[in-house]
Amino acid sequence: MSAAEPVDLTVADLHPALGDPTLTSMNFLNEVSERYPAAVSLAAGRPYEEFFDLAAVHRHLDTFHRHLVDDLGHRPEQARRLLLQYGRTKGIVHHLIARNLAADEGITVDPEDVVVTVGCQEAMFLVLRALRAGPADVLLAVAPTYVGLTGAARLVDLPVWPVAGGSAGVDLADLAAQVHRARAAGLRPRACYLMPDFANPSGLSIDTAHRQRLLDLAAQEDLLLLEDNPYGLFHSDDGPRPPTLKALDTGRRVVYLGSFAKTVLPGARVGYVIADQRVAGPGGRVGPLADQLAMIKSMVTVNTSPIAQAVIGGRLLEHGCSLVAANTRERSAYTRNLRHLVAGLARRFPALPDQPDQPDRPAVRWTVPAGGFFVVVTVPFPVDDALLDRSGRDYGVLWTPMAHFYDDTEPVRALRLSVSAVTPEQIDVGLDRLAALITDEVTRLAG
């Protein structure tokens, strides 16, 4: 800081989240991609944008408007008011979200249990704000954990305790142990957060039998589960998709977090939460947790833009409320890219029989997910932000250090690759550059 530069405040005067690595690292990742715009980005988890179309946005808006008038019988001035005036805190496309969940996920939802949010991020934020009542509360989360969850928890002063993921997607013995450990310490584990389908960042999915055991454990331990499902629709054709936790949930154990960013458009910033848990209020009034979340929402964003909701609503209506059907092209692009990436890794890092794995220096390995956007590559050296910066500058390829998804400062020997926003040609170039980086790094460390 130069002596001449005026300063009005310091970060230490502000909320502690602002000095926390979770928030600053998110910033760092954005800055790196701005710093090296010419690099191939295998970092961005953005959806494929080749099919984005502004004309479709206009059409969706009109489709939803016609739905208000023709299907729901609104007078023109009522329809105009719904779209353009202040409105219902819980949203105006809740009925279509209920139909979508019935069609695509086999989830039966009362539309009154839906809160339409400003992206899934606000849904997470509202749930964590509601659940954090005091300093004894903690949140459990399967590690590695989506950064947006950890960041939202920081903003409401809610500690996040990692639960081992293991190869099954969630280690139930560890989950039980963490619950017991928290309770023994006088703390209150409010919920366990996880992405059961093609998790960000691990790429792992949980199989049906294990989902059932997880629900049983949650009932036994009286624990809520926060199920985040942005990628479920993007499975390969190799086998049937397991049902969501919410579809299996008979005891209102699951708060379901939904996103339209990947299945419709990120630019609408529309997500939702299904919160059917029954909450007793003063005077013995009982209503859904959704109503409590809406009260919080009224003081965060008032309501989700009805114009943005109408874009999503129109898209849903144009496809019979099924986003499976609407995403045929996108799904095959992601599946193609995922296979291309995995094959490309196998070609560039063949198994080397003369260099057997050693515990402290494993070979290059990677996950082979059955869908979603992400592959995790394990390498024989620690991967940090400095290496990413060097990768962008000297090698022209960007990726995400897995250390960003762990809530501690231990070195992590892994990086995340995303296939969602690139072409097969870009994957080839990116993998060539990544292979060069890894080879150089191994040589450097051996030398």
Place this chain on the structure above:
Amino acid sequence: MSAAEPVDLTVADLHPALGDPTLTSMNFLNEVSERYPAAVSLAAGRPYEEFFDLAAVHRHLDTFHRHLVDDLGHRPEQARRLLLQYGRTKGIVHHLIARNLAADEGITVDPEDVVVTVGCQEAMFLVLRALRAGPADVLLAVAPTYVGLTGAARLVDLPVWPVAGGSAGVDLADLAAQVHRARAAGLRPRACYLMPDFANPSGLSIDTAHRQRLLDLAAQEDLLLLEDNPYGLFHSDDGPRPPTLKALDTGRRVVYLGSFAKTVLPGARVGYVIADQRVAGPGGRVGPLADQLAMIKSMVTVNTSPIAQAVIGGRLLEHGCSLVAANTRERSAYTRNLRHLVAGLARRFPALPDQPDQPDRPAVRWTVPAGGFFVVVTVPFPVDDALLDRSGRDYGVLWTPMAHFYDDTEPVRALRLSVSAVTPEQIDVGLDRLAALITDEVTRLAG
């Protein structure tokens, strides 16, 4: 609660804001207006919707798209990405907001100091989240206070200390006294919140000389001012509009909270904050407070829908970035309504020379604001939610008890009337019904 009704949680398990009157009263006010849809509503602070037009929304979107391509030189795929993909946390219409503030408010702003938010509510929330670092922090706010500010403060566990408004809009002696009182108690007053123009709910404005004295006091006491300005454009033609605090601010004392809900469309849910305060971070890096707010925003809503921003951007572009020009019809409707309401009150409640005021039983009085949406009527009896419910049911007129704008449980003998969402004919009917209620209530209490 019936014995058969299942319960999963109680409000007492959740964040304390959910049991707080600030949040539940907001809910109550919404419920009352749903319960009596046939009543004339002098309660709603919604903008006049007669000129709302879905075709204009389509046009604004296209106007902004053309601006990206023609004025800013974006390639078609770049423009599409900006509108539909994930994007810049601080927003994409910041340059147009800077032009708008220069044109309409005489405020010079670096676009990098702007954060585009999901309505002004999110702007308030971000600022309060940033400023509340620990339990010693308190916020000062001119009373009566906008409910959305108090609600946002509740969500971040930040106590709100009232500062007397007085007839000048803010009582500077009381402001200084509250600052000293807080500091003497070991607390840290982070800022003082106020609406200098046609405040919600008081209708009061602060004159230019008093604004200058307020800025001097803020400098002397090293205090930030949070200036909220949703109504400034809607002044009558009776005299010049005083400059905003931000226009007078030479010491980066003012965080300016802006809204497009009343000047463009509530349904876009777009607002903004100007935060040019210089913040020193770790390693001596100095940047605007706006960047810190953006880090918080990335964990609350990620970014504001670029589609919604484009609607606002297009409207700005179509009017040379001046919303004064764009709101000629709206402003004359509000001015007409305000005069009609004040004249209607004078006709229905003439001064009664044979019933002189007594301290414990004043006659009916009202404010005469020079603009904005709100008139406060003082009556000779306490005004509470039960009376509002009776007014809706038995008299067919809705209004807002002023008690909702005070952060305590003292009875308040006043109610707020809004002129923004009604016609002169509805004002006549509403005032007839209100006069009947007041007369009956005075008779009942005297009897």
